[in-house]
Amino acid sequence: MATPVRVAGAGALAAVLAAAVSRPRAVSRLVRSLVARAAGSPTYAPLPPPQKVKVALCQLHVTADKDANMRTARKAIEDAASSGAKLVVLPEMWNCPYSNDSFPTYAEDIEGGASGSVAMLSAAAAAAGVTLVAGSIPERCGGKLFNTCCVFGSDGKLLAKHRKVHLFDIDIPGKITFKESLTLSPGPGPTVVDTPAGRLGIGICYDIRFPELAQLYAARGCQVLIYPGAFNMTTGPVHWELLARARAVDNQIFVLTCSPARNPDSGYQAWGHSTAVGPFAEILATTEHGPATVYAELDYAQLGERRANMPLRQQKRHDLYTLLDKAGQ
Numbered sequence: 106m107a108t109p110v111r112v113a114g115a116g117a118l119a120a121v122l123a124a125a126v127s128r129p130r131a132v133s134r135l136v137r138s139l140v141a142r143a144a145g146s147p148t149y150a151p152l153p154p155p156q157k158v159k160v161a162l163c164q165l166h167v168t169a170d171k172d173a174n175m176r177t178a179r180k181a182i183e184d185a186a187s188s189g190a191k192l193v194v195l196p197e198m199w200n201c202p203y204s205n206d207s208f209p210t211y212a213e214d215i216e217g218g219a220s221g222s223v224a225m226l227s228a229a230a231a232a233a234g235v236t237l238v239a240g241s242i243p244e245r246c247g248g249k250l251f252n253t254c255c256v257f258g259s260d261g262k263l264l265a266k267h268r269k270v271h272l273f274d275i276d277i278p279g280k281i282t283f284k285e286s287l288t289l290s291p292g293p294g295p296t297v298v299d300t301p302a303g304r305l306g307i308g309i310c311y312d313i314r315f316p317e318l319a320q321l322y323a324a325r326g327c328q329v330l331i332y333p334g335a336f337n338m339t340t341g342p343v344h345w346e347l348l349a350r351a352r353a354v355d356n357q358i359f360v361l362t363c364s365p366a367r368n369p370d371s372g373y374q375a376w377g378h379s380t381a382v383g384p385f386a387e388i389l390a391t392t393e394h395g396p397a398t399v400y401a402e403l404d405y406a407q408l409g410e411r412r413a414n415m416p417l418r419q420q421k422r423h424d425l426y427t428l429l430d431k432a433g434q
């Protein structure tokens with residue numbers, strides 16, 4: 106896959122050098138504006154994508170029994186592959202109950218993952234021959250815990266790891282209070298993965314609330330944003346679909362969300378409603394709150410069409426505002 110490349114103008118460089126001699130303050134202004142422009146409108150080499158990809162969003166029944174959760178996940182991956190899916194997505198925290206009490210107990214060392222969830226995921230991706238965005242599990246590393254999504258290639262190789270960058274710390278009195286930061290640490294940055302199923306930008310649940318992350322992924326040439334997530338019964342009904350469609354329409358990009366099924370026995374009631382959204386913010390496929398696999402076909406040609414119909418990227422006013430990609434490649 107092509108690597109994204111920033112393009113700097115040779116003319117602009119000559120202008121800076123010529124002016125540097127006579128007008129140092131004007132030069133400093135010019136440099137600042139060029140840096141902002143480069144950051145706000147990076148140019149990337151085109152990506153040769155697969156044209157169409159069938160995706161499966163596995164809304165799993167998650168319990169306190171880790172082995173049972175692993176069996177459920179493996180079966181869902183196999184079934185999705187049998188149905189023709191090439192890109193399979195699992196939910197946030199699919200191997201444990203979503204609670205601060207559970208995260209330390211169920212956490213795994215991913216890098217040394219010769220056993221447990223990571224070994225199962227790798228074997229399942231290879232056996233099924235799919236790209237697997239494996240939801241998230243609690244990761245233990247260097248004395249810290251992270252909420253981590255592993256992405257596996259169809260040969261079972263671990264292609265990337267995304268550690269949730271925005272932790273879910275909210276307090277809506279009488280409704281929901283949750284503080285992931287009591288047990289988890291935030292991840293270091295964005296995660297872009299090139300796969301045979303397209304260029305993927307990964308976020309986990311609360312990450313979807315931050316439009317800058319999605320914008321940055323779009324600027325880096327991602328074709329689809331994937332958010333394993335577990336929204337709740339207060340924010341889910343009002344925000345889950347809204348946020349997925351907002352990220353899609355802002356960036357003219359595909360968005361996939363994948364939740365655990367709602368388990369009445371669980372302390373945390375997940376909203377469910379795993380959904381695939383197209384680049385015109387249209388719902389391609391969705392479900393209710395029970396265990397289910399949602400299938401959709403992503404036609405990447407639509408990205409070019411939508412962006413040609415409505416050229417938002419070219420119409421941005423980088424002289425007024427800009428996205429600063431601090432983690433730029």
Ligand SMILES: NC(=O)CCC(=O)C(=O)O
Nearest residue numbers: 273310311335336337340
């Ligand atoms: N697991 C999460 O990050 C939950 C996010 C959520 O429910 C929200 O409203 O945001």
